[in-house]
Amino acid sequence: MTASLAGRSRSADGVSTVGVGEFQVSILLDGCISGSFGLIDGIDADDARRQELAAGRPEPPVISVNAFLIQRGGRSILVDAGCGDSYGPNLGRIDGHLATLGVTPEAIDAVLLTHLHGDHANGLFTEAGTRRFPNATLVMHEAEPAFWRDDALVAAAPPRAVGAVKTARNVLDLYRGQLHLARGGEVSPGISMLPEPGHTPGHCGWLLTSGREQLLIWGDIVHLPGIQFARPEAGMVFDVDRDSAEATRRRIFDLAAADRLAVAGMHLDFPAFGHVERLTGRSGAAAYGFGID
Ligand SMILES: [Zn+2]
Numbered sequence: 377m378t379a380s381l382a383g384r385s386r387s388a389d390g391v392s393t394v395g396v397g398e399f400q401v402s403i404l405l406d407g408c409i410s411g412s413f414g415l416i417d418g419i420d421a422d423d424a425r426r427q428e429l430a431a432g433r434p435e436p437p438v439i440s441v442n443a444f445l446i447q448r449g450g451r452s453i454l455v456d457a458g459c460g461d462s463y464g465p466n467l468g469r470i471d472g473h474l475a476t477l478g479v480t481p482e483a484i485d486a487v488l489l490t491h492l493h494g495d496h497a498n499g500l501f502t503e504a505g506t507r508r509f510p511n512a513t514l515v516m517h518e519a520e521p522a523f524w525r526d527d528a529l530v531a532a533a534p535p536r537a538v539g540a541v542k543t544a545r546n547v548l549d550l551y552r553g554q555l556h557l558a559r560g561g562e563v564s565p566g567i568s569m570l571p572e573p574g575h576t577p578g579h580c581g582w583l584l585t586s587g588r589e590q591l592l593i594w595g596d597i598v599h600l601p602g603i604q605f606a607r608p609e610a611g612m613v614f615d616v617d618r619d620s621a622e623a624t625r626r627r628i629f630d631l632a633a634a635d636r637l638a639v640a641g642m643h644l645d646f647p648a649f650g651h652v653e654r655l656t657g658r659s660g661a662a663a664y665g666f667g668i669d
Contacts, residue, residue, distance in 0.1 A: 391473050392647035394669075396638070397586020399448045399566065401593075402477060405646045406441040406458030407467030409495070413437065416603065417611045417618055424603055424610060431602035439600065441495050442642050443470050444593050445477065446567070446584065452479050453564070454487045455582050455593050456642060457499030457508070462543070470499050471508070484509040486556075486564065489516040490595030490642065491576040492524055492544035493614065500547050507550050514547075517571060518557040520578025521548050523616070529577075536613040537576070572597065572628060574621030575614070581628070591638045591649075597628050598666075599643045605629075605652070605664040629664045630654065638669065 390405035413421040413428070413436075428437050441463075444455040458470040474481070487509055490496055502508050523529050524544040548555070560580075562568045570581040572595060581594040598604045599612050608625050615621040632639050632652040640648045644666070653665040 390469055390646065391476060392649075394591075394649060396584050396591045397566070397589040399446055399584050399586050399591075401584065401591060401640075402445040402447075402473075403640060403646065403648050404443045404445060404458070404470050404473040406443055406470050406495070406499070407463070409439045409441060409463070409467065411437040411439045411600070415613050416600070417613050417615065418622065419603075419607055419610045423607075424600075427607060427610075428600065428602040431606070433602040437600055437602070439643050440645050440648070441467060442640075442644070442646065442648055443496075443499070444640065445474065445479065447479075448566075448586075451485050452483050453567070454484055454509070454512070456490055456496040456595075457487055459495050460499035460501060460508070461503040462494055462498040467495075468499070481509050482511055484512045486513045486515055488563070488567070488569075488582050489514060489520070490581065490593075491579040492516070492520050492540060492547060493576065493596075494540040494543050496595075496642065497540070497547050498543055501543075501550055505546075505550075512551075513554050513556050514551040515556045515558065515563055515569075517569060517578030517580045518559055519573065520576060521555070521557065523577040524548065533616045534613065534618075537616045570594075572624045574617050574619070574624040575612075576616050579621075579624075589638075590635075591640060592628075592632065593640045593642075594628055594632075595642055597625050598641055601644055601666055605666050608662065608664060626662065630662075633664065 393402040413424045416424040443458045446453040459467040568583045575596045584591045611618040633654040650668040
């Protein structure tokens with residue numbers, strides 16, 4: 377099954393909407409984080425810098441942060457919620473984008489979470505510490521709360537991967553009466569959870585299927601598109617388990633390339649819809665390219 381989203385998007389400042397069968401999917405740009413090559417794990421910082429600059433990208437590296445709004449038949453579902461008020465003035469634009477689209481926080485029926493890191497989950501609470509989406513069911517992989525709630529597992533993880541422990545627990549407490557935990561498979565008609573462990577234990581993607589069209593919103597398979605398609609061995613210091621994050625990245629790239637699956641990501645450059653191609657990299661190793669739709 378293939379889906380080309382080419383030429384079907386409607387874009388405004390930081391919002392772009394495509395149709396995927398009966399779904400309307402809007403990417404909402406939360407903002408951009410200024411990164412550093414020291415955040416990369418698995419290849420050295422000089423190598424990463426050369427790769428990024430060869431891809432024509434800026435230094436220091438810029439990491440986009442996106443969330444997605446899915447609409448169908450009067451239902452409004454968010455995939456992730458961005459940084460909220462917690463990452464400074466350059467991020468936290470999701471609320472404004474929803475208002476532009478005429479969607480109030482109360483009208484969000486569900487939030488599908490890729491994982492509990494702050495740039496995905498902190499938008500779930502307001503500056504006053506209340507639930508931003510009071511009527512939403514919060515859906516995530518069951519391994520996510522099992523990990524973040526466990527002091528020993530958190531203590532054993534790389535420190536940069538678990539800086540979000542307080543806010544993750546805060547989100548779980550705030551939404552405790554409206555959590556829906558799953559292990560994969562369909563959670564709503566045409567919307568399936570795809571487990572993608574590694575970046576965090578419960579990290580997952582969300583696959584939309586409607587008629588003959590599909591879109592995979594893959595979460596954090598890629599943080600730095602200039603580097604990680606060409607060098608899939610490059611992980612991030614935010615990976616809870618770098619090796620399984622790499623294995624998952626290669627598996628998802630292969631799946632997306634083989635099926636010519638339309639993909640979108642939380643850290644792909646806005647508007648973030650495209651296709652993965654399998655290429656031959658250095659010394660015959662698998663490498664990948666990304667074509668924007
Ligand atoms: Zn992220």
